[in-house]
Amino acid sequence: MMSTHESLHVPVLLNTSEGESVLEYLKPKPGDRVLDATEGLGGHSEAFLRAIGPTGKLVGIDADEENLLKAKERLKGWKQQCTFVHDNFRHVSRLNFSEFDIIFADLGMSSLHVDDAQRGFSFRADAPLDLRFDRSKGMTASQLLHAASEEELVRIFKVYGELPQARRCASAIFREARQHSVSLDTTVGLRQLVEKLFGFRAKFLLPQIFQALRIAVNDEMGALEEFLASIPALIAPNGSIGIISFHSLEDRRVKEAFRAWTTPEKDPRTGAIAKQSPFELLTRKVVVPSEEEIRRNPRARSARFRAVRRREITA
Ligand SMILES: C[S@@+](CC[C@H](N)C(=O)[O-])C[C@H]1O[C@@H](n2cnc3c(N)ncnc32)[C@H](O)[C@@H]1O
Structure with a gap:
């Protein structure tokens, strides 16, 4: 049976029986430290918490305090392991965290934003024209x-x-x-x-x-830009970064950043690799939802997932 939260926001690219899942790429394991930069209603966080077990830790950020409170309630069984932060993920480098084994973001709005008529995200319901996450x-x-x-x-x-x-x-x-x-x-x-x-x-x-x-x-492109500039310093060796985007502009920006992080430095004279890239690509091709997932959750339609892993040693 579906819980109230699942019926409100169905997390995308999470169910392996329907297609590929972000978990297959990010591979959370017991004891991992996870940053979910877009906590939303806690759907992806719940899957991470199940995988990282009682010794793992999760930090969840959301610009929307109401969503964060809902996620907190959903994840209360894991409360000893979770830290929730009401902030914009663009400020992640100011938040004084040490390293993470997984950094994940599922960009944009949650379905709750659309479903809550008072937030002004839907042109179908009469509400103040607001549209702010925070x-x-x-x-x-x-x-x-x-x-x-x-x-x-x-x-x-x-x-x-x-x-x-x-x-x-x-x-x-x-x-x-x-x-x-x-x-x-x-x-x-x-x-x-x-x-x-x-x-x-x-x-x-x-x-x-x-x-x-x-x-x-919400200055979504500016926030993404600052987030992408901050996260390489926050990921542990062998740690993974995964981002789901819903707009071609965002996906292009994520693709460019990941390409820059995964391109080795070459000797301009010989063309030989002079320095290994700090990251390697985990998603050779962008990952998209299966038809089955789109049928069940039409909001997944434009989701695009890309992931990279930080190399252990980048000498
Ligand atoms: C697609 S939803 C995440 C859903 C979540 N993965 C789940 O399974 O419930 C995106 C969330 O990110 C938040 N958000 C969007 N941009 C943000 C930003 N720049 N900083 C922090 N939170 C942001 C939104 O408020 C929303 O709750």
Whole structure:
């Protein structure tokens, strides 16, 4: 039977009977120290805790305090081994942790964000247009729409929303926001504006517009960038790093970082390897969910998983 938590957020790429699992790549073992940088509802953490046993330790970070409290409740049977931190993973190097054997992140939003109408992540439910993971700080999406320049909005829609008509869409929304002819304080206000401007095409544009605003409001690319710069110093020799992303931009950034960490230094004259790379690639090809997993959990559809292992000695 499904528990309440599983019915709220189904962890992706975790069930081996349906396809590949992050555990096959990261191989948690008894006594390991794990950092779950996106605790969410604790689904992946629970799987790690089962594998690392009573001598293992887990640190769970989440920018969303409400999710973190739910994960804490779910994982209370392991509370002696867990430390939960309400923070953005971009600050991981400031948190004074020593080394980890596994560092894992499952980027983006949880299904609870979408299901909780009050959070403003869904254009289907009427709510304040918020979209922040961490409601204790930063600008809401509504404030961003009123504060951004037209060019900023074009960039946000083009880059984060991959909207084919980014300029048209951004300019129209920008004009309306300035003229205050419609309210952009709520999800429904924005939805009605997009419907007024784009008619039947609104239903294709709205998911991309909401995605673009979410990525901008939470500075998701900036956070990922700082996280990627911090984690090589936090992983123990032989330790593994795995990241699930849901957007091509994020996946590209993870792929580039992993490529840089796994490329040996070559002698410019001879082309011979002068220095071994500090990491080796664990996922030769990006890992994606099986059709069976997507059928059961459509939100897994765009998941992409990549992993690397730190070499024992990098001389
Ligand atoms: C896809 S969910 C994780 C789900 C989790 N693996 C599970 O099985 O329940 C992503 C979580 O990461 C959090 N998050 C996203 N970006 C973050 C960041 N920069 N720092 C900390 N937490 C972040 C979100 O609040 C959300 O709870």
